[in-house]
Amino acid sequence: MxxxxxxxxxxxxxxxxxxxxxxxxxxxxxxSSGTMFRGMExxxxxxxxxxxxxxxQRACGVCTTVHALASVRSVENAxxxxxxxxxxxxxxLIAGSQYVQDHVIHFYHLHALDWVDVVSALxxxxxxxxxxAQSISDWPLSSRSYFAGVKAKxxxxxxxxxxxxxxxxxxxxxxxxxxxxxxxLAVAHYLEALDWQRQVIRIHGLLGAKNPHPQTYVxxxxxxxLAPNSTTALNARGISEIAALLKQAQDFVDKVYIxxxxxxAGFYKDWAAIGQGIGNYMSYGxxxxxxxxxxxxxxxxxxxxxxxxxxxxxxxxxxSVAETVAHSxxxxxxxxxxxxxxxxGQTNPKYAGPTPPFEDLVGFxxxxxxxxxxxxxxxxxxxxxxxxxxxxxxxxxxxxxxVDGVLGTLGVGPEALFSTLGRxxxxxxxxxxxxxxxxxxxxxxDDNLGTGDLAIADVSKWDPSTWPSEAQGWGFEEAPRGSLxxxxxxxxxxxxxxxxxxxxxxxxxxxxxxxRRGAWEEALIGTPVNDVTQPVEILRTVHSFDPxxxxxxxxxxxxxxxxxxxxxx
Amino acid sequence: MDHPSAGLxxxxxxxxxxxxxxxxxxxxxxGALALxxxxxxxxxxxxxxxPRVPVIxxxxxxxxxxTEGLLRASHPTVAELILGILxxxxxxxxxxxxxxxxxxxxxDTMDRFPDGYICVVEGGIPIAENGIYCTIGGRTFKDxxxxxxxxxxxxxAVGSCAFDGGLPAAKGGPTGAIGVKDLVPSxxxxxxxxxxxxxxxxxxxxxxxxxxxxxxATDPSGRPLFAYGQLIHDQCExxxxxxxxxxxxxxxxxxxxxxxxxxxxxxxxxxxFANCPTARFNEGTSWPVKSGHGCVGCTMPAFWDQMTPFYxxxxxxxxxxxxxxxxxxxxxxxxxxxxxxxxxxxxxxxxQRRAASAxxxxxxxxxxxxPPAVEAPATxxxxxxxxxxxxxxxxxxKGTDR
Numbered sequence: 001m002x003x004x005x006x007x008x009x010x011x012x013x014x015x016x017x018x019x020x021x022x023x024x025x026x027x028x029x030x031x032s033s034g035t036m037f038r039g040m041e042x043x044x045x046x047x048x049x050x051x052x053x054x055x056x057q058r059a060c061g062v063c064t065t066v067h068a069l070a071s072v073r074s075v076e077n078a079x080x081x082x083x084x085x086x087x088x089x090x091x092x093l094i095a096g097s098q099y100v101q102d103h104v105i106h107f108y109h110l111h112a113l114d115w116v117d118v119v120s121a122l123x124x125x126x127x128x129x130x131x132x133a134q135s136i137s138d139w140p141l142s143s144r145s146y147f148a149g150v151k152a153k154x155x156x157x158x159x160x161x162x163x164x165x166x167x168x169x170x171x172x173x174x175x176x177x178x179x180x181x182x183x184x185l186a187v188a189h190y191l192e193a194l195d196w197q198r199q200v201i202r203i204h205g206l207l208g209a210k211n212p213h214p215q216t217y218v219x220x221x222x223x224x225x226l227a228p229n230s231t232t233a234l235n236a237r238g239i240s241e242i243a244a245l246l247k248q249a250q251d252f253v254d255k256v257y258i259x260x261x262x263x264x265a266g267f268y269k270d271w272a273a274i275g276q277g278i279g280n281y282m283s284y285g286x287x288x289x290x291x292x293x294x295x296x297x298x299x300x301x302x303x304x305x306x307x308x309x310x311x312x313x314x315x316x317x318x319x320s321v322a323e324t325v326a327h328s329x330x331x332x333x334x335x336x337x338x339x340x341x342x343x344x345g346q347t348n349p350k351y352a353g354p355t356p357p358f359e360d361l362v363g364f365x366x367x368x369x370x371x372x373x374x375x376x377x378x379x380x381x382x383x384x385x386x387x388x389x390x391x392x393x394x395x396x397x398x399x400x401x402x403v404d405g406v407l408g409t410l411g412v413g414p415e416a417l418f419s420t421l422g423r424x425x426x427x428x429x430x431x432x433x434x435x436x437x438x439x440x441x442x443x444x445x446d447d448n449l450g451t452g453d454l455a456i457a458d459v460s461k462w463d464p465s466t467w468p469s470e471a472q473g474w475g476f477e478e479a480p481r482g483s484l485x486x487x488x489x490x491x492x493x494x495x496x497x498x499x500x501x502x503x504x505x506x507x508x509x510x511x512x513x514x515x516r517r518g519a520w521e522e523a524l525i526g527t528p529v530n531d532v533t534q535p536v537e538i539l540r541t542v543h544s545f546d547p548x549x550x551x552x553x554x555x556x557x558x559x560x561x562x563x564x565x566x567x568x569x
Numbered sequence: 570m571d572h573p574s575a576g577l578x579x580x581x582x583x584x585x586x587x588x589x590x591x592x593x594x595x596x597x598x599x600g601a602l603a604l605x606x607x608x609x610x611x612x613x614x615x616x617x618x619x620p621r622v623p624v625i626x627x628x629x630x631x632x633x634x635x636t637e638g639l640l641r642a643s644h645p646t647v648a649e650l651i652l653g654i655l656x657x658x659x660x661x662x663x664x665x666x667x668x669x670x671x672x673x674x675x676x677d678t679m680d681r682f683p684d685g686y687i688c689v690v691e692g693g694i695p696i697a698e699n700g701i702y703c704t705i706g707g708r709t710f711k712d713x714x715x716x717x718x719x720x721x722x723x724x725x726a727v728g729s730c731a732f733d734g735g736l737p738a739a740k741g742g743p744t745g746a747i748g749v750k751d752l753v754p755s756x757x758x759x760x761x762x763x764x765x766x767x768x769x770x771x772x773x774x775x776x777x778x779x780x781x782x783x784x785x786a787t788d789p790s791g792r793p794l795f796a797y798g799q800l801i802h803d804q805c806e807x808x809x810x811x812x813x814x815x816x817x818x819x820x821x822x823x824x825x826x827x828x829x830x831x832x833x834x835x836x837x838x839x840x841x842f843a844n845c846p847t848a849r850f851n852e853g854t855s856w857p858v859k860s861g862h863g864c865v866g867c868t869m870p871a872f873w874d875q876m877t878p879f880y881x882x883x884x885x886x887x888x889x890x891x892x893x894x895x896x897x898x899x900x901x902x903x904x905x906x907x908x909x910x911x912x913x914x915x916x917x918x919x920x921q922r923r924a925a926s927a928x929x930x931x932x933x934x935x936x937x938x939x940p941p942a943v944e945a946p947a948t949x950x951x952x953x954x955x956x957x958x959x960x961x962x963x964x965x966x967k968g969t970d971r
Contacts, residue, residue: 006668007706010661013633015705036703036710038630038693038737039744046741048878054865055873058736061634061765062662105640113665162621162656168674169665194648198641198852205854212637212765215857215865218820223834225825225861232828234860349743351701358707457820539667550632568707569668 001028003566005360006535007035009542011110013062014549016508018542019361022529027538030517030524032508033353033361034369034553037329041347044498048464049075049490050219052498056486057213059500060551064212065098065204066479067486067500067551074486075219078473082291084455087221089445090207092287093242094214095477096438097203100249102480103384103431104257106546108186108193111424114540115264116178116186119171122158124184126151132181136263139255141192150188170534177267186264189256200249206238221457228449239446246442250435261428262409265421272412275420275541277523278379279308281386282316282506284485286478287437299437300478303390304375308418313393316375318474318485321501323371326513329353330371337513339374342487342499343472360566368510369553372518373501381519382482382506383545385417385426398436402429420523423544464493479503481546504552507545520545533569601773601848602785602795612780621653622775623678623686625717626660629703629710630737630746631692634765635727636662642768643852654775658686661705672706679720687775688721690714690749693730693737697745715753723757723784724749727771729867732762732790739873750791759784760791764867769848770796788842790870796848801838801864804846807831817861825861835880836863843868 007017015036021029044055053071060067069091076083083091126148133142157163170176178186201211207224208214216224225233265272285295285302295302303313322339325332331348332338340346352366361367374380391399392414406425407414416422461467467490475486482503489497509518517525520542527541595613599606628636657663659675666674678686695702700709718724726749729735737746749758761770774793777785785793802808810816810830817824817831824830832839841864845856857864866876 005707007704008661008667008671010664010667010671013662014631015628015661015703017704035705036630037695037744038702038746039742040736042743043736043739043741043873048880051877051879054879055736055739058632058634058764061632061637064634064637109663118665157652160621162623162658164621164652164656164658165660165664167658167664167666167677168670170670191648194640198643201641202851202854205851207860209855209857209860209862210850211641212634216860216862218862221820223820223825223860223862225828227826230826230828233826349702351698353701354707356699356701356704356707356709356712360707454826455821456825459819459821462819534670535668569670 001565002532003360003362004529004532004535004538005566005568006538007033007568009539009547011113011539011543012547012549013060014504014547014552016542016547016549017361018524018538020524020529020535020538022532025528025530027524027527027529030521031361031367032370032510032518032521033367034508034549036549037349037369037553038550039347039349041345041498041500044495047495048493049078049488049495050462050464052488052495053217053219054215056498056500059502060548061212063098063102063479063481063503063548063551065094065208065214066477066484067502068214068217069095070475070477070479070484070486070500071488072217072219072475073477074473074475074488075490076473077475078471078488078490079219079461079467081220081458081461082293083221083458085291085448085453086226086445086456088288088291089441089448090216090222090224090226090456092441093438093445094204094207096287096434096441097200097246097249099434099480100253100431100438101197101201103427104193104253105197106427106480107257107261107424108190110546111543112186112190113166113169114536114543115176115268116190117171117173117176117183118154118166118169118187120176120178120180121151121154121183121187122180124151124180126184128179128181129184129188132263133185137255137259139259141188147184147188150191151184153191154184154187170536173534173536174530175536178264179267182263182267186260189260192256193252196248196252200245200252203242203245203249206234206242218457220459220462221455224456226449226456227454239442239449243439243442246435246438250439253431253435258428258432261424262406265410265425268421269410269412271421271540272410272416272419274527275423275523275544276418276526277381277519278517279306279418280375280378280380281305281389282375282380282382282483283387283390284316284318284476284478284483285390286476287434287441299396300387300391301394301396303394304380305386305389305393306378308415310389310393310414313390318476318487320376321373321485322377323373323501323505324513325371327366327368327510328371329366329369339377339513342485342501343489343497345487345497345499347499359568362566368508370505370508370510370518371501372509372512373506374512377512379509379512379516379518379522380506381523382503383423383427384430384480384482385423386482387478388426388430389417398433399429402433420527420541420544427546467493470496479551481548481551482506484551500551502548502551504545504548508547508549508552520547532567535569598773598776601769602777608780612776621656622779623682624655624657624660624689625675625678625686625721626657626689626691627710627714627717628661629690629692629694629714629731630744631728631730633662633691635691636660638727638765638768639771641851642772654779655687669706675717679717683720685722686720688717688724689727690718690724690731691727693734693744693746693748694752695737695744695746696752697743702744711752714749718749718753718756721756723759723778724753725759725761725771725774726750726791727761727766729762729764729872732760733870735764736873738871757784758791759787759793761796762792762868763843764865764872767796767843767845767848767850770844792842792868796844797842797868799842799844801841801843801846801858804844805838805858806846807858831858831861831863833882834863835878835882837866837869837872837876837879837883838864839883840876841866841869
């Protein structure tokens with residue numbers, strides 16, 4: 001048996017360490033360790049609840065905007081504010097464009113290098129690449145000369161002797177299966193996506209003033225100056241600019257991202273049976289399409305799929321969420337094994353790992369800065385796959401059509417979704433669905449403004465003197481990476497307690513008090529490793545969750561014993 | 570410093586960037602740095618012979634917001650420019666290898682280019698309890714950062730957390746987070762605070778270095794004057810409404826729809842030095858005040874504590890229509906001497922650059938006589954109530970340069 005420690009896991013947000021045990025070329029156990037802590041929840045205590053979103057948004061700059069939204073919703077929920085239609089639609093558009101941009105960045109810039117061998121692209125024939133490109137899409141950048149140019153760029157780059165971020169990659173590993181032409185196609189789209197992402201996220205510039213970290217939220221709605229006929233506010237011209245950017249986003253998703261995912265998946269179909277994980281999937285639901293505040297208003301529905309049972313969707317109630325710190329670097333007053341609902345949550349940091357510098361976590365019962373969230377005491381997987389499964393079984397027509405289309409193209413059944421490849425496919429499907437729906441939200445916004453309704457915020461409770469002496473609230477959001485919740489308690493106009501339970505805390509959770517693994521710990525079990533010095537397969541399964549560790553914080557078990565070889569790779 | 574690569578212009582051409590786009594970029598950089606237009610050819614010439622500078626980008630207690638900011642860089646195409654100017658040898662969010670192979674990339678660059686790489690630091694550096702609040706590869710971030718900064722040609726602290734600890738250093742934070750200047754006081758350091766920084770200022774800082782062989786002039790906090798030399802309030806497009814006493818008083822009100830001043834909603838623009846109103850974000854699309862929300866002062870020291878509550882208006886109520894009083898607000902809050910020395914530093918810097926241009930640019934007399942943007946004082950005369958400043962600097966005086 002070999003124990004492998006991989007630290008840092010790169011091409012994620014934040015700091016993650018994974019330790020696994022490998023026997024006969026297969027992962028038999030895994031530990032996920034978040035290695036950074038900032039103390040956001042402690043810093044928020046005692047502050048003005050209206051300021052909380054500015055702080056909380058800094059939980060993550062990759063999933064920027066999502067914590068701002070969850071935060072203002074928590075305060076609005078606590079104080080009983082109802083945001084106006086314009087604010088609801090602007091928020092949907094900001095969150096929707098975040099999905100589209102972030103999912104594409106994940107595929108090309110964070111995940112692709114696990115599947116694409118950049119060095120192999122150097123031996124590609126531009127003609128073959130053009131033929132391949134034209135066979136899967138009518139995207140215009142597909143000529144032989146275009147790919148010859150990309151190949152020449154790559155050759156120049158390599159010849160410079162400075163490989164930059166591509167140095168020391170696992171190039172040539174037998175796990176890479178794409179033919180050279182497909183590798184060159186992916187390299188071309190890696191570069192195109194870099195340009196595309198900065199252009200389309202100008203939607204956040206128009207609606208949110210800037211990206212990363214948009215700055216037009218306020219509790220009660222938005223601060224955005226928005227009026228079709230104004231010379232200074234976001235006006236009709238700005239709205240048509242957003243429409244053009246949404247079209248640009250949708251084109252790239254439909255003609256580049258989706259065809260690429262399908263093409264790559266075709267070479268890696270074995271990964272539809274690897275990385276299954278725990279089989280419980282949860283979504284809070286999001287993208288409200290009316291102002292009722294009811295879960296039924298959400299375009300993406302709320303619910304759970306338990307034990308991979310696609311016959312029914314179970315309900316979700318935030319009161320059933322709780323966290324334990326049995327294997328985390330925290331203590332709870334009254335015992336670390338307890339499950340605490342976030343309103344009563346505690347953040348008492350207490351490092352209990354090895355003294356740096358260290359080689360491994362062997363022998364340490366506590367091994368992560370992540371807490372272990374559970375729903376009715378069960379570990380859950382969250383993210384695009386969970387959302388698409390819940391929407392699929394709930395019968396959301398757009399999702400059902402897109403899922404069936406992808407499964408049909410790949411010639412696999414729905415069970416293939418419970419896998420590393422399934423997470424990648426679900427993320428792509430979701431991107432396509434949300435890109436299309438965003439155009440509708442923009443049209444709804446334009447129509448509503450056309451009625452003369454310019455209201456952008458509920459300011460009736462802006463003044464803290466209107467607040468009750470005590471209040472508590474819950475702000476939910478489906479972030480690109482999964483279910484996000486902020487819980488706030490307000491006392492005497494200041495924050496009395498603030499807790500975040502974020503997607504990567506669910507997915508990257510350490511073991512709980514009963515020793516049950518978190519989602520990607522469990523998904524790693526059974527993952528093949530053909531060369532323990534080049535753990536590219538482990539990266540595939542971990543990256544399929546799109547980890548985001550700065551969000552999550554706020555891999556060990558002494559099972560090895562004698563005879564275990566420890567390798568730091 | 571080892572220069573293993575071809576000239577930048579050649580590389581950029583190979584990466585598919587047109588000559589025209591390259592010169593546009595040079596002109597944009599001259600503008601960003603507040604240099605006369607005659608400097609654009611000099612910037613272009615410098616970049617044509619520049620090597621790809623090795624960069625080690627470290628992330629500590631960060632949110633990767635500055636990394637995402639880097640991805641938004643524009644003009645010319647971001648991918649090609651970054652691949653052309655910099656060799657991003659270590660950057661956890663982007664690099665291909667993980668684990669030991671990733672750490673090897675950092676070691677390789679430090680070995681191959683001793684004192685010849687730029688270290689970029691993003692995120693706070695926790696030093697409490699001997700640094701256990703952030704580890705990478707089983708080592709504390711503070712140890713990794715210290716070693717990497719020590720061996721660097723220069724270090725650029727991007728974002729507010731690397732500047733002074735930022736958010737994890739805010740009141741209530743238990744990790745003892747500090748910025749680069751406090752971890753390695755001897756570092757050759759440029760600070761680009763902001764939450765996140767504006768990537769245009771990072772690009773301009775690097776271009777300045779490649780063009781002039783030195784870092785841009787900075788204020789006493791190590792912030793480049795071209796970007797942090799002026800109050801937001803003095804550059805603000807809503808300033809006229811401040812002078813007229815026209816304020817937004819509730820979100821979505823008449824003033825909000827008509828672009829009135831956000832002072833009463835807590836805007837920290839009168840207290841904040843940054844070029845957000847002119848540089849803007851996302852290819853010049855917008856900045857917070859333009860879109861309707863006040864400035865939160867994110868380029869200023871300890872802003873999470875000093876600028877909060879964000880919606881409380883600044884303490885000195887300004888009388889209407891007196892520009893002087895508006896500046897006093899800033900001076901009172903940030904400290905009069907520092908503010909005035911910044912103003913003089915800008916003037917000195919501009920004079921110095923103009924002197925240099927007289928040597929470098931032949932036949933550019935007419936252009937040189939046009940004052941650089943940073944020196945144009947049309948709407949901002951020296952505040953009458955400010956304390957006396959230092960002597961007028963001479964041409965070879967670097968003013969407040971480090």
